[in-house]
Amino acid sequence: xxxxxxxxxxxxxxxxxxxxxxxxxxxxxxxxxxxxxxxxxxxxxxxxxxxxxxxxxxxxxxxxxxxxxxxxxxxxxxxxxxxxxxxxxxxxxxxxxxxxxxxxx
Numbered sequence: 001x002x003x004x005x006x007x008x009x010x011x012x013x014x015x016x017x018x019x020x021x022x023x024x025x026x027x028x029x030x031x032x033x034x035x036x037x038x039x040x041x042x043x044x045x046x047x048x049x050x051x052x053x054x055x056x057x058x059x060x061x062x063x064x065x066x067x068x069x070x071x072x073x074x075x076x077x078x079x080x081x082x083x084x085x086x087x088x089x090x091x092x093x094x095x096x097x098x099x100x101x102x103x104x105x
Contacts, residue, residue: 053098067093072100 020029025044030037039056059065069091071078076090 053094053100055094055098057095067095068099070094070097070099073097 017032018029019032020027022028025047026041027043028039028041030039043051056068057065058068070093071087071091073090073092073096076092078087078090082090
């Protein structure tokens, strides 16, 4: 299943601290901070069958798009021996290694 939502960055300009969208049972709300955003979403219960994870695609104001990267992958494991530099090179686009849980600070 693929559900696309688009939050227009223009809606998050000074004065507007939130933007929201809903499509296909998925609700997305974005909260703007000073140097970061909080993404909150909800998926209708009937859409969660066989849900293994999700991907997030971002598009910058110039129109360039890319998927957020996941530090976990099915094919390239990270262990306690993996250096920070190696970890950066291992990150996989979330459309190839779906996010299953996230928390950004």
